[in-house]
Amino acid sequence: MLKGSKVGLRARHEEDIPVLQAELHDDVVNHARAQSRPWRPITPGSKASAFVVDDEEQGHVPFSVVELDGGTLVGSAVLWGIDTHNRSAHVGLGLLASARGKGYGTDVVAVLCHYGFVVRGLHRLQIETLADNTAMLRSAERNGFVREGALRSAAWVMGEFLDEVLLGLLAEDWKPASGARPQDGLAPGCADGHLGPR
Template identity: 75%
Template sequence: MLKGSKVGLRARHEDDVPILQAELYDDVVTTSRANGKPWRPITPGSKKTQFLVDDEDQVNIQFSVVDLEHGTLLGGAQLWGIDPHNRAAHIGMGLRPSARGQGYATDVVSVLCHYGFVIRGLNRLQIETLADNAAMLRCAERNGFVREGVLRSSAWVMGEFLDEVLLGLLVQDWKQTAQE
Protein backbone atom coordinates (compact mmCIF):
# COMPACT_ATOMS: atom_id res chain seq x y z
CA MET A 1 0.00 0.00 0.00
CA LEU A 2 1.15 3.53 -0.78
CA LYS A 3 0.56 5.86 2.16
CA GLY A 4 -0.03 9.56 2.46
CA SER A 5 -0.83 11.47 5.62
CA LYS A 6 -4.56 10.56 5.56
CA VAL A 7 -5.06 8.02 2.78
CA GLY A 8 -3.67 4.78 1.48
CA LEU A 9 -3.73 3.68 -2.14
CA ARG A 10 -4.03 -0.08 -2.40
CA ALA A 11 -4.95 -2.71 -4.94
CA ARG A 12 -8.63 -2.83 -5.86
CA HIS A 13 -10.48 -5.56 -3.95
CA GLU A 14 -13.39 -7.40 -5.51
CA ASP A 15 -15.78 -6.10 -2.84
CA ASP A 16 -14.76 -2.48 -3.64
CA VAL A 17 -16.23 -2.74 -7.14
CA PRO A 18 -19.99 -2.75 -6.33
CA ILE A 19 -19.54 0.12 -3.86
CA LEU A 20 -17.64 2.27 -6.36
CA GLN A 21 -20.11 1.32 -9.09
CA ALA A 22 -23.12 2.31 -6.95
CA GLU A 23 -21.74 5.49 -5.42
CA LEU A 24 -19.66 6.86 -8.28
CA TYR A 25 -20.74 5.45 -11.64
CA ASP A 26 -24.47 5.12 -10.96
CA ASP A 27 -24.57 8.83 -10.05
CA VAL A 28 -25.35 10.10 -13.55
CA VAL A 29 -24.23 13.69 -12.96
CA THR A 30 -20.93 12.72 -11.30
CA THR A 31 -20.10 10.21 -14.03
CA SER A 32 -21.06 12.62 -16.80
CA ARG A 33 -18.77 15.26 -15.31
CA ALA A 34 -15.84 12.90 -14.76
CA ASN A 35 -15.90 10.43 -17.60
CA GLY A 36 -15.94 12.36 -20.85
CA LYS A 37 -18.36 9.80 -22.31
CA PRO A 38 -22.13 9.63 -22.18
CA TRP A 39 -23.47 7.78 -19.16
CA ARG A 40 -25.27 4.52 -19.79
CA PRO A 41 -26.67 2.01 -17.33
CA ILE A 42 -24.48 -0.98 -16.53
CA THR A 43 -25.96 -4.16 -15.10
CA PRO A 44 -24.83 -4.88 -11.51
CA GLY A 45 -22.02 -7.43 -11.57
CA SER A 46 -21.15 -6.67 -15.20
CA LYS A 47 -17.57 -7.23 -16.31
CA LYS A 48 -17.84 -3.96 -18.29
CA THR A 49 -17.56 -1.67 -15.25
CA GLN A 50 -14.67 0.78 -15.23
CA PHE A 51 -13.84 -0.29 -11.68
CA LEU A 52 -12.64 -3.78 -12.55
CA VAL A 53 -8.85 -3.86 -12.76
CA ASP A 54 -6.88 -5.53 -15.54
CA ASP A 55 -3.66 -6.57 -13.81
CA GLU A 56 -1.93 -6.85 -17.20
CA ASP A 57 -2.66 -3.21 -18.14
CA GLN A 58 0.54 -1.15 -17.90
CA VAL A 59 -1.07 2.01 -19.30
CA ASN A 60 -3.81 2.51 -16.71
CA ILE A 61 -3.00 1.77 -13.07
CA GLN A 62 -5.99 1.79 -10.71
CA PHE A 63 -6.04 2.01 -6.94
CA SER A 64 -8.68 1.95 -4.26
CA VAL A 65 -8.39 4.86 -1.85
CA VAL A 66 -8.79 4.02 1.84
CA ASP A 67 -8.74 6.02 5.05
CA LEU A 68 -5.53 5.12 6.90
CA GLU A 69 -7.10 5.43 10.34
CA HIS A 70 -10.10 3.16 9.80
CA GLY A 71 -9.46 1.36 6.50
CA THR A 72 -12.73 2.71 5.07
CA LEU A 73 -13.04 2.73 1.28
CA LEU A 74 -13.04 6.37 0.18
CA GLY A 75 -12.98 6.02 -3.60
CA GLY A 76 -10.74 5.25 -6.54
CA ALA A 77 -7.66 6.84 -8.08
CA GLN A 78 -5.55 6.14 -11.12
CA LEU A 79 -2.60 7.02 -13.26
CA TRP A 80 -3.89 6.64 -16.79
CA GLY A 81 -2.53 7.07 -20.27
CA ILE A 82 0.98 6.24 -19.04
CA ASP A 83 3.42 7.02 -21.85
CA PRO A 84 6.75 5.29 -21.10
CA HIS A 85 8.55 6.94 -24.02
CA ASN A 86 7.72 10.51 -22.99
CA ARG A 87 7.57 9.51 -19.31
CA ALA A 88 4.20 11.16 -18.76
CA ALA A 89 0.79 10.20 -17.38
CA HIS A 90 -2.55 11.62 -16.32
CA ILE A 91 -4.04 11.62 -12.83
CA GLY A 92 -7.67 10.83 -12.09
CA MET A 93 -9.76 10.15 -9.02
CA GLY A 94 -13.26 9.84 -7.71
CA LEU A 95 -14.22 10.04 -4.05
CA ARG A 96 -17.38 8.65 -2.54
CA PRO A 97 -19.87 11.39 -1.55
CA SER A 98 -19.22 10.78 2.17
CA ALA A 99 -15.47 11.37 1.65
CA ARG A 100 -15.67 14.68 -0.21
CA GLY A 101 -14.67 17.98 1.37
CA GLN A 102 -12.41 16.45 4.03
CA GLY A 103 -8.98 17.02 2.48
CA TYR A 104 -8.58 13.50 1.16
CA ALA A 105 -8.25 14.58 -2.50
CA THR A 106 -5.15 16.67 -1.85
CA ASP A 107 -3.52 13.70 -0.15
CA VAL A 108 -4.56 11.34 -2.97
CA VAL A 109 -2.92 13.61 -5.57
CA SER A 110 0.21 13.81 -3.40
CA VAL A 111 0.47 10.01 -3.19
CA LEU A 112 -0.16 9.64 -6.93
CA CYS A 113 2.65 12.15 -7.57
CA HIS A 114 4.99 10.08 -5.40
CA TYR A 115 3.97 6.93 -7.28
CA GLY A 116 4.37 8.55 -10.69
CA PHE A 117 7.63 10.37 -10.08
CA VAL A 118 9.46 8.11 -7.63
CA ILE A 119 8.20 4.61 -8.38
CA ARG A 120 7.42 4.92 -12.10
CA GLY A 121 10.20 7.41 -12.95
CA LEU A 122 7.90 9.76 -14.83
CA ASN A 123 8.84 13.31 -15.77
CA ARG A 124 5.36 14.85 -16.15
CA LEU A 125 1.94 14.38 -14.63
CA GLN A 126 -1.18 16.03 -15.96
CA ILE A 127 -4.68 16.68 -14.70
CA GLU A 128 -7.67 17.68 -16.79
CA THR A 129 -10.74 18.89 -14.95
CA LEU A 130 -13.84 20.93 -15.63
CA ALA A 131 -13.27 24.65 -15.09
CA ASP A 132 -16.00 24.77 -12.43
CA ASN A 133 -14.45 21.94 -10.37
CA ALA A 134 -12.98 24.27 -7.75
CA ALA A 135 -12.13 21.41 -5.35
CA MET A 136 -9.97 19.57 -7.90
CA LEU A 137 -8.31 22.79 -9.05
CA ARG A 138 -7.43 23.61 -5.42
CA CYS A 139 -6.01 20.18 -4.61
CA ALA A 140 -3.97 20.11 -7.84
CA GLU A 141 -2.51 23.54 -7.16
CA ARG A 142 -1.76 22.64 -3.52
CA ASN A 143 0.38 19.83 -4.94
CA GLY A 144 2.30 22.18 -7.23
CA PHE A 145 0.36 21.70 -10.47
CA VAL A 146 0.34 24.73 -12.75
CA ARG A 147 -2.56 25.78 -14.96
CA GLU A 148 -1.27 25.40 -18.49
CA GLY A 149 -4.37 26.16 -20.46
CA VAL A 150 -8.11 26.12 -20.91
CA LEU A 151 -9.79 23.95 -23.50
CA ARG A 152 -12.78 26.11 -24.33
CA SER A 153 -16.14 24.36 -24.63
CA SER A 154 -14.40 21.00 -24.98
CA ALA A 155 -16.57 18.85 -22.70
CA TRP A 156 -20.20 17.97 -23.41
CA VAL A 157 -21.74 17.55 -19.96
CA MET A 158 -25.44 17.15 -19.22
CA GLY A 159 -26.65 19.18 -22.19
CA GLU A 160 -24.01 21.90 -22.40
CA PHE A 161 -20.40 22.45 -23.41
CA LEU A 162 -18.05 23.27 -20.54
CA ASP A 163 -14.45 24.45 -20.42
CA GLU A 164 -11.72 22.12 -19.19
CA VAL A 165 -8.57 23.25 -17.41
CA LEU A 166 -5.28 21.53 -18.16
CA LEU A 167 -2.78 21.40 -15.28
CA GLY A 168 0.74 19.99 -15.38
CA LEU A 169 3.51 19.17 -12.94
CA LEU A 170 7.12 18.32 -13.82
CA VAL A 171 9.26 16.17 -11.57
CA GLN A 172 11.79 18.96 -10.93
CA ASP A 173 9.00 21.31 -9.80
CA TRP A 174 7.49 18.58 -7.60
CA LYS A 175 10.87 17.95 -5.95
CA GLN A 176 11.22 21.64 -5.17
CA THR A 177 7.71 21.82 -3.71
CA ALA A 178 8.30 18.67 -1.64
CA GLN A 179 11.50 20.14 -0.14
CA GLU A 180 9.87 23.43 0.94
Template identity: 75%
Template sequence: MLRGEKVGLRARHDEDIPILRSELYGDVVNSSRSDGGPWRPVTPGSKDAPFVVDDKEQQTASFSVVELEGGSLIGSANLWGIDTHNRFAHIGVGLLPSSRGKGYGTDVVGVLCHYGFVVRGLQRLQIETLPDNAGMLRAAERNGFVREGVMRAAAWVLGEFMDEVLLGLLAHEWKPASTS
Protein backbone atom coordinates (compact mmCIF):
# COMPACT_ATOMS: atom_id res chain seq x y z
CA MET A 1 0.00 0.00 0.00
CA LEU A 2 1.14 3.54 -0.77
CA ARG A 3 0.66 5.85 2.21
CA GLY A 4 0.08 9.55 2.57
CA GLU A 5 -0.64 11.48 5.74
CA LYS A 6 -4.34 10.55 5.92
CA VAL A 7 -4.93 7.99 3.17
CA GLY A 8 -3.57 4.81 1.73
CA LEU A 9 -3.84 3.66 -1.88
CA ARG A 10 -4.14 -0.10 -2.22
CA ALA A 11 -5.18 -2.66 -4.79
CA ARG A 12 -8.91 -2.84 -5.49
CA HIS A 13 -10.68 -5.60 -3.54
CA ASP A 14 -13.79 -7.35 -4.83
CA GLU A 15 -15.78 -6.07 -1.83
CA ASP A 16 -14.89 -2.45 -2.78
CA ILE A 17 -16.67 -2.65 -6.13
CA PRO A 18 -20.32 -2.62 -4.95
CA ILE A 19 -19.63 0.33 -2.62
CA LEU A 20 -17.83 2.36 -5.28
CA ARG A 21 -20.44 1.47 -7.89
CA SER A 22 -23.30 2.49 -5.60
CA GLU A 23 -21.86 5.64 -4.06
CA LEU A 24 -19.83 7.00 -6.99
CA TYR A 25 -21.14 5.54 -10.25
CA GLY A 26 -24.73 5.26 -8.98
CA ASP A 27 -24.85 9.03 -8.51
CA VAL A 28 -25.72 9.85 -12.12
CA VAL A 29 -25.03 13.59 -11.84
CA ASN A 30 -21.63 13.19 -10.14
CA SER A 31 -20.63 10.33 -12.43
CA SER A 32 -21.61 12.31 -15.53
CA ARG A 33 -19.54 15.26 -14.34
CA SER A 34 -16.43 13.19 -13.61
CA ASP A 35 -16.33 10.57 -16.35
CA GLY A 36 -15.38 11.24 -19.95
CA GLY A 37 -18.20 9.14 -21.36
CA PRO A 38 -21.95 8.94 -20.97
CA TRP A 39 -23.44 7.32 -17.89
CA ARG A 40 -25.22 4.05 -18.57
CA PRO A 41 -26.80 1.45 -16.28
CA VAL A 42 -24.55 -1.49 -15.48
CA THR A 43 -25.77 -4.91 -14.38
CA PRO A 44 -24.59 -5.85 -10.86
CA GLY A 45 -21.68 -8.27 -11.05
CA SER A 46 -20.77 -7.28 -14.61
CA LYS A 47 -17.08 -7.69 -15.45
CA ASP A 48 -17.49 -4.60 -17.66
CA ALA A 49 -18.58 -2.49 -14.70
CA PRO A 50 -16.83 0.63 -13.53
CA PHE A 51 -14.25 -0.06 -10.82
CA VAL A 52 -13.56 -3.65 -11.98
CA VAL A 53 -9.80 -3.79 -12.50
CA ASP A 54 -8.18 -5.63 -15.40
CA ASP A 55 -4.68 -6.41 -14.10
CA LYS A 56 -3.43 -6.98 -17.66
CA GLU A 57 -4.38 -3.46 -18.79
CA GLN A 58 -1.15 -1.45 -18.77
CA GLN A 59 -2.42 2.08 -19.43
CA THR A 60 -4.27 2.39 -16.12
CA ALA A 61 -3.22 1.89 -12.50
CA SER A 62 -6.35 1.71 -10.31
CA PHE A 63 -6.40 2.01 -6.55
CA SER A 64 -8.94 1.94 -3.77
CA VAL A 65 -8.50 4.81 -1.33
CA VAL A 66 -8.66 3.91 2.35
CA GLU A 67 -8.50 6.06 5.44
CA LEU A 68 -5.32 5.19 7.33
CA GLU A 69 -7.01 5.61 10.68
CA GLY A 70 -9.50 2.74 10.68
CA GLY A 71 -8.88 1.41 7.17
CA SER A 72 -12.32 2.24 5.80
CA LEU A 73 -12.87 2.61 2.04
CA ILE A 74 -13.30 6.28 1.11
CA GLY A 75 -12.89 6.33 -2.67
CA SER A 76 -11.12 5.46 -5.88
CA ALA A 77 -8.00 6.86 -7.52
CA ASN A 78 -6.09 6.12 -10.69
CA LEU A 79 -3.46 7.07 -13.15
CA TRP A 80 -4.92 6.59 -16.60
CA GLY A 81 -3.72 7.07 -20.14
CA ILE A 82 -0.25 6.06 -18.99
CA ASP A 83 2.14 6.71 -21.86
CA THR A 84 5.47 5.01 -21.14
CA HIS A 85 7.17 6.51 -24.20
CA ASN A 86 6.42 10.15 -23.34
CA ARG A 87 6.37 9.33 -19.60
CA PHE A 88 3.01 10.98 -19.05
CA ALA A 89 -0.31 10.12 -17.35
CA HIS A 90 -3.60 11.63 -16.20
CA ILE A 91 -4.89 11.62 -12.61
CA GLY A 92 -8.42 10.65 -11.59
CA VAL A 93 -9.89 10.78 -8.08
CA GLY A 94 -13.37 9.98 -6.79
CA LEU A 95 -14.19 10.26 -3.10
CA LEU A 96 -17.33 8.89 -1.49
CA PRO A 97 -19.76 11.72 -0.59
CA SER A 98 -19.19 11.21 3.16
CA SER A 99 -15.42 11.67 2.66
CA ARG A 100 -15.45 14.92 0.72
CA GLY A 101 -14.30 18.21 2.23
CA LYS A 102 -11.95 16.60 4.76
CA GLY A 103 -8.61 17.12 3.01
CA TYR A 104 -8.42 13.57 1.69
CA GLY A 105 -8.34 14.71 -1.94
CA THR A 106 -5.15 16.70 -1.47
CA ASP A 107 -3.50 13.69 0.14
CA VAL A 108 -4.73 11.32 -2.59
CA VAL A 109 -3.32 13.56 -5.34
CA GLY A 110 -0.02 13.74 -3.45
CA VAL A 111 0.22 9.95 -3.17
CA LEU A 112 -0.63 9.59 -6.87
CA CYS A 113 2.19 12.05 -7.64
CA HIS A 114 4.57 9.89 -5.59
CA TYR A 115 3.41 6.80 -7.48
CA GLY A 116 3.66 8.50 -10.88
CA PHE A 117 6.97 10.30 -10.43
CA VAL A 118 8.89 8.00 -8.05
CA VAL A 119 7.50 4.52 -8.64
CA ARG A 120 6.69 4.80 -12.36
CA GLY A 121 9.36 7.34 -13.36
CA LEU A 122 6.93 9.58 -15.23
CA GLN A 123 7.87 13.09 -16.34
CA ARG A 124 4.42 14.73 -16.40
CA LEU A 125 1.07 14.31 -14.68
CA GLN A 126 -2.08 16.03 -15.86
CA ILE A 127 -5.55 16.69 -14.48
CA GLU A 128 -8.59 17.79 -16.42
CA THR A 129 -11.59 18.94 -14.39
CA LEU A 130 -14.67 21.12 -14.67
CA PRO A 131 -14.13 24.74 -13.63
CA ASP A 132 -16.62 24.47 -10.75
CA ASN A 133 -14.91 21.41 -9.20
CA ALA A 134 -13.36 23.46 -6.40
CA GLY A 135 -12.23 20.39 -4.46
CA MET A 136 -10.16 18.95 -7.30
CA LEU A 137 -8.75 22.32 -8.28
CA ARG A 138 -7.69 22.94 -4.67
CA ALA A 139 -6.19 19.43 -4.29
CA ALA A 140 -4.23 19.82 -7.53
CA GLU A 141 -2.90 23.29 -6.78
CA ARG A 142 -1.90 22.35 -3.23
CA ASN A 143 0.27 19.64 -4.78
CA GLY A 144 1.95 22.08 -7.16
CA PHE A 145 -0.15 21.62 -10.30
CA VAL A 146 -0.31 24.70 -12.52
CA ARG A 147 -3.34 25.78 -14.49
CA GLU A 148 -2.16 25.54 -18.07
CA GLY A 149 -5.33 26.49 -19.83
CA VAL A 150 -8.99 26.00 -20.44
CA MET A 151 -10.31 23.64 -23.07
CA ARG A 152 -13.41 25.46 -24.18
CA ALA A 153 -16.63 23.45 -24.47
CA ALA A 154 -14.61 20.21 -24.28
CA ALA A 155 -16.95 18.13 -22.09
CA TRP A 156 -20.52 17.09 -22.85
CA VAL A 157 -22.14 17.02 -19.39
CA LEU A 158 -25.83 16.38 -18.83
CA GLY A 159 -27.06 18.13 -21.95
CA GLU A 160 -24.54 20.94 -22.28
CA PHE A 161 -20.96 21.53 -23.30
CA MET A 162 -18.73 22.66 -20.45
CA ASP A 163 -15.18 23.94 -20.32
CA GLU A 164 -12.44 21.84 -18.75
CA VAL A 165 -9.53 23.27 -16.79
CA LEU A 166 -6.20 21.69 -17.69
CA LEU A 167 -3.59 21.42 -14.91
CA GLY A 168 -0.10 19.98 -15.25
CA LEU A 169 2.84 19.10 -13.03
CA LEU A 170 6.35 18.11 -14.10
CA ALA A 171 8.52 15.77 -12.06
CA HIS A 172 11.15 18.42 -11.30
CA GLU A 173 8.44 20.82 -10.04
CA TRP A 174 6.96 18.35 -7.56
CA LYS A 175 7.73 18.80 -3.89
CA PRO A 176 6.93 15.48 -2.21
CA ALA A 177 5.27 15.17 1.17
CA SER A 178 6.06 12.21 3.35
CA THR A 179 4.75 9.20 1.39
CA SER A 180 5.83 5.60 1.46
Protein backbone atom coordinates (compact mmCIF):
# COMPACT_ATOMS: atom_id res chain seq x y z
CA MET A 1 0.00 0.00 0.00
CA LEU A 2 1.13 3.54 -0.75
CA LYS A 3 0.41 5.84 2.19
CA GLY A 4 -0.20 9.54 2.47
CA SER A 5 -0.95 11.32 5.72
CA LYS A 6 -4.70 10.49 5.73
CA VAL A 7 -5.31 7.84 3.08
CA GLY A 8 -3.71 4.81 1.54
CA LEU A 9 -3.85 3.60 -2.04
CA ARG A 10 -4.05 -0.17 -2.32
CA ALA A 11 -4.99 -2.81 -4.85
CA ARG A 12 -8.68 -3.06 -5.69
CA HIS A 13 -10.42 -5.85 -3.76
CA GLU A 14 -13.42 -7.68 -5.16
CA GLU A 15 -15.61 -6.39 -2.32
CA ASP A 16 -14.71 -2.78 -3.25
CA ILE A 17 -16.37 -3.02 -6.66
CA PRO A 18 -20.05 -3.02 -5.62
CA VAL A 19 -19.47 -0.11 -3.22
CA LEU A 20 -17.66 1.98 -5.84
CA GLN A 21 -20.25 1.02 -8.44
CA ALA A 22 -23.15 2.11 -6.24
CA GLU A 23 -21.55 5.24 -4.79
CA LEU A 24 -19.67 6.60 -7.81
CA HIS A 25 -21.07 5.08 -11.00
CA ASP A 26 -24.75 4.83 -10.10
CA ASP A 27 -24.82 8.52 -9.10
CA VAL A 28 -25.68 9.75 -12.60
CA VAL A 29 -24.77 13.41 -12.00
CA ASN A 30 -21.43 12.49 -10.39
CA HIS A 31 -20.64 10.13 -13.26
CA ALA A 32 -21.57 12.74 -15.88
CA ARG A 33 -19.25 15.27 -14.23
CA ALA A 34 -16.40 12.81 -13.74
CA GLN A 35 -16.29 10.84 -16.98
CA SER A 36 -16.04 11.72 -20.66
CA ARG A 37 -18.31 8.79 -21.58
CA PRO A 38 -22.09 8.92 -21.27
CA TRP A 39 -23.64 7.22 -18.25
CA ARG A 40 -25.36 3.90 -18.78
CA PRO A 41 -26.64 1.41 -16.25
CA ILE A 42 -24.32 -1.48 -15.44
CA THR A 43 -25.69 -4.75 -14.09
CA PRO A 44 -24.34 -5.57 -10.61
CA GLY A 45 -21.44 -8.01 -10.88
CA SER A 46 -20.85 -7.16 -14.56
CA LYS A 47 -17.30 -7.27 -15.88
CA ALA A 48 -18.23 -4.10 -17.81
CA SER A 49 -17.91 -2.04 -14.63
CA ALA A 50 -15.15 0.56 -14.82
CA PHE A 51 -14.09 -0.58 -11.34
CA VAL A 52 -13.22 -4.14 -12.42
CA VAL A 53 -9.43 -4.37 -12.71
CA ASP A 54 -7.67 -5.81 -15.73
CA ASP A 55 -4.27 -6.80 -14.33
CA GLU A 56 -2.91 -7.20 -17.87
CA GLU A 57 -3.58 -3.54 -18.77
CA GLN A 58 -0.28 -1.70 -18.34
CA GLY A 59 -1.44 1.81 -19.22
CA HIS A 60 -4.12 2.03 -16.52
CA VAL A 61 -3.28 1.55 -12.82
CA PRO A 62 -6.36 1.67 -10.56
CA PHE A 63 -6.28 1.89 -6.78
CA SER A 64 -8.86 1.76 -4.03
CA VAL A 65 -8.55 4.66 -1.60
CA VAL A 66 -8.85 3.76 2.09
CA GLU A 67 -8.61 5.75 5.30
CA LEU A 68 -5.39 5.02 7.13
CA ASP A 69 -7.29 5.13 10.39
CA GLY A 70 -9.43 1.99 10.16
CA GLY A 71 -9.02 1.03 6.50
CA THR A 72 -12.51 2.17 5.40
CA LEU A 73 -12.97 2.39 1.63
CA VAL A 74 -13.44 6.04 0.66
CA GLY A 75 -12.91 6.13 -3.10
CA SER A 76 -11.06 5.22 -6.24
CA ALA A 77 -7.88 6.63 -7.77
CA VAL A 78 -6.12 5.96 -11.04
CA LEU A 79 -3.06 6.75 -13.09
CA TRP A 80 -4.31 6.33 -16.65
CA GLY A 81 -3.12 6.88 -20.19
CA ILE A 82 0.40 5.95 -19.10
CA ASP A 83 2.75 6.68 -21.99
CA THR A 84 6.09 4.97 -21.34
CA HIS A 85 7.77 6.60 -24.37
CA ASN A 86 6.94 10.18 -23.37
CA ARG A 87 6.93 9.24 -19.66
CA SER A 88 3.58 10.86 -18.97
CA ALA A 89 0.21 9.93 -17.49
CA HIS A 90 -3.13 11.34 -16.36
CA VAL A 91 -4.38 11.51 -12.77
CA GLY A 92 -7.97 10.79 -11.77
CA LEU A 93 -9.95 10.00 -8.67
CA GLY A 94 -13.38 9.93 -7.16
CA LEU A 95 -14.33 10.03 -3.50
CA LEU A 96 -17.49 8.65 -1.95
CA ALA A 97 -19.89 11.42 -0.91
CA SER A 98 -19.26 10.70 2.77
CA ALA A 99 -15.49 11.18 2.29
CA ARG A 100 -15.57 14.60 0.60
CA GLY A 101 -14.41 17.74 2.36
CA LYS A 102 -12.03 15.88 4.70
CA GLY A 103 -8.72 16.62 2.98
CA TYR A 104 -8.54 13.23 1.28
CA GLY A 105 -8.46 14.55 -2.30
CA THR A 106 -5.26 16.51 -1.95
CA ASP A 107 -3.67 13.59 -0.11
CA VAL A 108 -4.67 11.20 -2.92
CA VAL A 109 -3.15 13.51 -5.54
CA ALA A 110 0.06 13.64 -3.48
CA VAL A 111 0.24 9.83 -3.33
CA LEU A 112 -0.44 9.53 -7.07
CA CYS A 113 2.35 12.06 -7.73
CA HIS A 114 4.72 9.96 -5.64
CA TYR A 115 3.67 6.83 -7.52
CA GLY A 116 4.00 8.51 -10.90
CA PHE A 117 7.26 10.34 -10.37
CA VAL A 118 9.14 8.14 -7.88
CA VAL A 119 7.83 4.62 -8.46
CA ARG A 120 7.15 4.82 -12.21
CA GLY A 121 9.82 7.36 -13.17
CA LEU A 122 7.40 9.52 -15.16
CA HIS A 123 8.27 13.03 -16.29
CA ARG A 124 4.80 14.64 -16.57
CA LEU A 125 1.42 14.19 -14.89
CA GLN A 126 -1.75 15.80 -16.19
CA ILE A 127 -5.25 16.46 -14.88
CA GLU A 128 -8.31 17.49 -16.85
CA THR A 129 -11.32 18.68 -14.84
CA LEU A 130 -14.43 20.78 -15.21
CA ALA A 131 -13.75 24.49 -14.78
CA ASP A 132 -16.27 24.67 -11.91
CA ASN A 133 -14.72 21.77 -9.97
CA THR A 134 -13.05 24.02 -7.40
CA ALA A 135 -12.17 21.13 -5.10
CA MET A 136 -10.24 19.34 -7.87
CA LEU A 137 -8.53 22.53 -8.95
CA ARG A 138 -7.56 23.38 -5.37
CA SER A 139 -6.27 19.86 -4.67
CA ALA A 140 -4.22 19.81 -7.87
CA GLU A 141 -2.74 23.25 -7.30
CA ARG A 142 -1.84 22.40 -3.69
CA ASN A 143 0.29 19.62 -5.12
CA GLY A 144 2.05 21.95 -7.58
CA PHE A 145 -0.06 21.43 -10.71
CA VAL A 146 -0.18 24.50 -12.95
CA ARG A 147 -3.14 25.55 -15.08
CA GLU A 148 -1.96 25.18 -18.65
CA GLY A 149 -5.12 26.06 -20.49
CA ALA A 150 -8.86 25.92 -20.84
CA LEU A 151 -10.79 23.75 -23.27
CA ARG A 152 -13.89 25.78 -24.09
CA SER A 153 -17.19 23.88 -24.18
CA ALA A 154 -15.26 20.60 -24.25
CA ALA A 155 -17.47 18.52 -21.93
CA TRP A 156 -21.11 17.54 -22.46
CA VAL A 157 -22.55 17.32 -18.94
CA MET A 158 -26.22 16.77 -18.19
CA GLY A 159 -27.55 18.74 -21.15
CA GLU A 160 -24.96 21.48 -21.51
CA PHE A 161 -21.41 22.03 -22.67
CA LEU A 162 -18.95 23.03 -19.93
CA ASP A 163 -15.37 24.25 -20.05
CA GLU A 164 -12.54 22.03 -18.87
CA VAL A 165 -9.24 23.09 -17.32
CA LEU A 166 -5.97 21.36 -18.18
CA LEU A 167 -3.36 21.19 -15.41
CA GLY A 168 0.15 19.77 -15.62
CA LEU A 169 3.03 18.99 -13.31
CA LEU A 170 6.59 18.08 -14.29
CA ALA A 171 8.79 15.89 -12.13
CA GLU A 172 11.40 18.63 -11.70
CA ASP A 173 8.71 21.09 -10.51
CA TRP A 174 7.16 18.68 -8.01
CA LYS A 175 7.90 19.82 -4.46
CA PRO A 176 6.36 17.45 -1.94
CA ALA A 177 5.12 19.30 1.14
CA SER A 178 6.58 18.55 4.54
CA GLY A 179 4.90 16.15 6.89
CA ALA A 180 5.18 12.77 5.18
CA ARG A 181 6.34 9.67 6.90
CA PRO A 182 9.39 8.34 5.03
CA GLN A 183 8.99 4.98 6.74
CA ASP A 184 5.79 4.55 4.71
CA GLY A 185 7.73 4.88 1.48
CA LEU A 186 6.01 8.10 0.43
CA ALA A 187 7.39 11.51 -0.18
CA PRO A 188 5.68 14.26 1.86
CA GLY A 189 2.44 15.91 0.88
CA CYS A 190 -1.23 16.43 1.70
CA ALA A 191 -3.83 19.14 2.27
CA ASP A 192 -7.58 19.58 1.90
CA GLY A 193 -10.14 18.97 -0.84
CA HIS A 194 -11.91 16.31 -2.87
CA LEU A 195 -12.06 15.68 -6.55
CA GLY A 196 -13.39 13.39 -9.20
CA PRO A 197 -11.68 12.21 -12.36
CA ARG A 198 -12.68 13.93 -15.55
